[in-house]
Each structure stands twice: as C-alpha cells, then as structure tokens.
Amino acid sequence: MADQTSGSAIDKPLLAVLRGERRDPPPVWMMRQAGRYLPEYRALRAEKGGFLDMVYDPAAAAEITLQPLRRYPLDAAILFSDILIVPHALGQELTFVAGEGPRLAPPLAQAEMTAFSPRPERFEAIYETVRQVKAQLAPQTTFLGFAGSPWTVATYMVAGEGSREQADARTLAYLDPGKFGAIIAAIEEATVTYLVGQADAGVDAVQLFDSWSGSLAPAEFERWVIAPTARIVSKLRALRPGLTIIGFPKGAGGKLPAYARETGVDALGLDETVDPLWAHASLPAGMPVQGNLDPLALIAGGEALEKAVRRILSALEERPHVFNLGHGIQQTTPLEHVEQLFRLLGKGA
Numbered sequence: 001m002a003d004q005t006s007g008s009a010i011d012k013p014l015l016a017v018l019r020g021e022r023r024d025p026p027p028v029w030m031m032r033q034a035g036r037y038l039p040e041y042r043a044l045r046a047e048k049g050g051f052l053d054m055v056y057d058p059a060a061a062a063e064i065t066l067q068p069l070r071r072y073p074l075d076a077a078i079l080f081s082d083i084l085i086v087p088h089a090l091g092q093e094l095t096f097v098a099g100e101g102p103r104l105a106p107p108l109a110q111a112e113m114t115a116f117s118p119r120p121e122r123f124e125a126i127y128e129t130v131r132q133v134k135a136q137l138a139p140q141t142t143f144l145g146f147a148g149s150p151w152t153v154a155t156y157m158v159a160g161e162g163s164r165e166q167a168d169a170r171t172l173a174y175l176d177p178g179k180f181g182a183i184i185a186a187i188e189e190a191t192v193t194y195l196v197g198q199a200d201a202g203v204d205a206v207q208l209f210d211s212w213s214g215s216l217a218p219a220e221f222e223r224w225v226i227a228p229t230a231r232i233v234s235k236l237r238a239l240r241p242g243l244t245i246i247g248f249p250k251g252a253g254g255k256l257p258a259y260a261r262e263t264g265v266d267a268l269g270l271d272e273t274v275d276p277l278w279a280h281a282s283l284p285a286g287m288p289v290q291g292n293l294d295p296l297a298l299i300a301g302g303e304a305l306e307k308a309v310r311r312i313l314s315a316l317e318e319r320p321h322v323f324n325l326g327h328g329i330q331q332t333t334p335l336e337h338v339e340q341l342f343r344l345l346g347k348g349a
Contacts, residue, residue, distance in 0.1 A: 014075040014142040015204050017320045018244045018267045018288050026313070026321045026348040027075035029144070030338075032328030033068040034080045035336070040067050051096045055081050056125045062132035069141065073339060073347045075322075076142040077133060079198070083128055083148030083209055086190050087157045089123055091116025098162075107160030109168045112179075113186055123194055127201040134202030145203035147194055149210035149249070150187040150228040157183060160176045166215045173224060185227050195243075205244035207269065208232065215249015221255050226262050235266040246290060250327065257282050272326025276315035288320035293341075295325050301337035309344045 035041055041064055045054065054060045064080040083295035084102050086093040090113070093105045106115065130145065134262045137143055155169040156162060160178075173180040195206050233245055248269030249259050260268050260283050270279055270291035279289060297308040312323070323345055329338075342348060 004208055006097070010139045011139065012075075012142045012204065014322055016323050018142075018246065018290075020266075020286060020288060021322055022243060022318075022320050026316075026323045027142075027343055028193070028323040028342070028347065029076035029142075030068075030311055030329050031076060031078075031325050033072075033074065033078065034064045034066075035329070036331045037329055037333045039072070039254055040071075040183065051082075051172055052094065055085070056122075058125055058128040058132055061126075061129040062136070065129070065133045067138060067142040068139075071335075074141070076144050078207075079126070079130060079133070079146060079203065081129070081146070081151060083146070083211075084156060085122065085126060086153055086187060086194060087291050088228055089118065089120050089165055089194070090157075090186060090190055091118045092157060095098055095142040102156065103248055104156055104160045105309045107168070108154075108158045108183060109160070109172060112120065113183060118335050120190075126194075127197050130198055130201035131317050142205060143203045144205050144246075145195065145198035146209060147191045148215070149225065149247075150184045150191065150207045150232075151216070151224045152193075152210050153187050154180070154198060154211045154224075155271050157187075166212050170215065170220070180224075182223065188235075189345055191232055192239070195232075195236060196239050199243045205245040205246060205266075206236075207248055208265070210247070210249040210252075212251070213249040213255075216251065218255065221252070222258070225249055225255075226254070226259055229259070229263040229265070229329055248290075257284075260284055260287055267320075267322070269324070270326065274326070276312050280315055280319055286320065288322065289316060290322040290324045292324070292326040294325055295330050295333070298325065298337055298341060299333050300329060301334060305337060305340060306344055314346075 013023050017023050017027055048054050048060050061080045065077050071079055084094055087104055095103045141270035151247050155166040158172055159168040210225055232273055236243055245265050246267045246269055247263055247265035249270045252259055267288035267290055270289055274292055293308055297305050
C-alpha cells in the first residue's frame with residue numbers, strides 16, 4: 001500500500017495493516033521497545049543522566065528510538081518520549097524520582113488549571129526528535145508517534161503521581177465534573193496540537209495510550225474515555241486526514257467493542273487480559289488489531305512463549321493484525337527471548 005501520509009509509493013507493511021490489509025507473517029513492534037531492557041539504552045542513560053533530560057535531548061531521544069531497530073527486525077519505530085509531556089506543556093511541573101516514577105506539581109486535586117503558565121514550546125524538542133529519526137529511518141519502516149489519552153493523563157495531573165486505583169481523579173470526576181471536564185478539555189486541545197505537530201514532523205501513525213481506562217465504571221468510561229477520544233480523533237481527521245490512529249484502552253475488557261465503534265480509531269490495541277478469540281468475534285469486522293502477548297510470557301520464553309504466540313496468531317489469522325505485546329516490555333526481559341519471539345513470527349533475528 002502506498003504511504004498516504006508522505007505521498008510516496010514505498011510499501012510499509014505495518015502501516016498497511018493498520019489501514020486494513022492482512023499481511024502474513026504479521027508485522028511487529030513492541031510497546032516500550034526503546035528502553036531499559038536494552039544494554040545500549042542503559043549505557044546511554046548512564047552517560048546522559050535522567051529520563052526527562054533524554055526526552056528533551058533530540059539527539060539522545062532519536063538514538064534511543066532507533067536502537068531496537070538495529071538489533072531486531074521490527075516493522076515500526078515508536079518515538080521515545082513520555083505521555084506526561086502534555087501536562088508539562090500545559091504548565092504543570094514534571095520531575096522523575098528515581099525508583100518512584102513521575103511527579104507533577106501542584107496536583108490538581110488541590111490546585112486549579114489557572115495556576116499554570118502554559119509552555120507549548122516544550123513540544124518543540126519532541127518534534128525535532130521526530131525529524132531526526134525520520135531522516136535516519138528505513139523507508140519501509142512505519143514511524144509511530146503517541147500521546148496519552150485525556151483520562152489517563154488527567155489521573156496523573158489530579159493526583160500528582162501514578163496511583164493504583166486512580167481514586168483522586170475518579171472522586172473528583174464524581175464530585176466536581178465541571179472542574180474535571182475542564183481538565184479533560186485542556187488535555188484534549190493540547191493533545192491535538194501535539195499529535196498534529198508529530199505528524200507534520202514525520203510520523204506515519206499515532207497511538208493514544210489510555211493506560212488506566214480499566215478503572216472506570218461503564219458510564220464514566222463513556223464520559224471520560226470514549227467521548228474525549230472520539231473528539232480527538234474527529235479533530236485529527238479534520239486537520240490531518242491521512243493520519244492513522246491506534247487506540248489502546250488498557251483494561252477496558254467488555255467495553256472494547258463500544259470503544260471501537262464510537263471513538264473512530266483506525267486500529268485497536270489489545271492488552272494481555274483480552275482473549276483474542278473473543279476480540280475477533282466481538283470487534284467490528286475487518287478492524288485491525290494490535291497485540292497482545294503477555295510481557296511475562298516473553299520473560300518466561302521457551303515453550304510457554306511458543307504456545308502464547310501460536311494462540312494469538314491462530315485467533316487473529318483472519319483479521320488485519322499487528323503483533324505486539326499486551327503492554328510494555330519489562331526491564332528484566334532476556335534478549336534471547338526477544339530473539340526467540342522473532343523466530344516464532346518467521347522473521348528471524
């Protein structure tokens with residue numbers, strides 16, 4: 001299929017599948033494929049310093065984005081960045097605490113959006129990373145950008161950090177839906193700007209990560225996951241009609257068919273808890289899906305990995321399918337197990 005984003009006639013297998021083609025073997029990329037399981041990433045981080053320093057260093061971020069493609073026959077590069085760049089650009093202060101994760105200050109559980117001074121120029125380093133990667137990427141390799149979906153980003157902004165049950169954000173959404181809706185609206189607007197900027201800099205497709213969507217009751221899922229995602233997709237369609245959009249509502253379970261029907265995304269990411277046979281039977285016919293190997297099966301390797309891979313391939317053999325993990329590759333994943341995965345997919349390594 002032609003690359004409609006760039007207007008070239010170069011075949012990009014993964015992009016073709018996201019747009020509705022079936023390819024055998026399926027193209028593959030891995031969530032968090034650029035990161036800490038790779039020794040070359042750890043060496044660069046030791047040299048460059050903190051995580052956020054690397055995200056805002058385009059040369060370093062481009063190098064990290066490209067590292068896994070030098071090691072494995074991946075069909076896509078995914079931008080090395082973080083979903084919390086959006087709240088940082090909205091003016092909330094962002095730090096990463098070693099061993100504890102991100103911190104955003106002040107938390108919106110106690111503060112108002114009006115206390116922030118927006119810093120949209122913080123997006124510029126990310127766009128420069130995209131341009132540098134694009135200049136070095138093989139023409140047949142799909143380039144994926146991304147952003148966090150409004151609900152997930154809002155959970156961090158409200159609590160000031162990640163949380164197991166997202167209780168602060170869920171409570172605020174019930175008690176003061178006006179305030180929470182204003183937070184969601186600000187995230188939506190910034191996300192559209194951010195993704196349009198990534199597309200203009202060179203990505204072929206984007207993924208919306210809703211990592212915490214599984215914590216919501218059905219009506220709240222409709223209000224704070226489906227509706228904001230649908231608005232973002234609609235705006236992106238109007239502004240950049242050729243941009244392909246993947247939705248990944250982790251933990252959505254039985255709400256996945258509604259998400260697929262109502263958001264307008266082109267393709268749907270499946271986390272590792274989703275039965276791929278159920279997904280194939282329940283999702284819109286012909287809709288491309290991505291996933292959904294358990295990252296722990298990749299750590300296990302051997303026969304367990306082989307069985308898991310075969311089951312996914314068999315369940316999704318009649319649907320456009322991008323092979324991926326159900327969530328991010330873990331730090332302790334043996335490199336030889338990643339090599340085994342590519343051999344099982346018929347791609348060698």
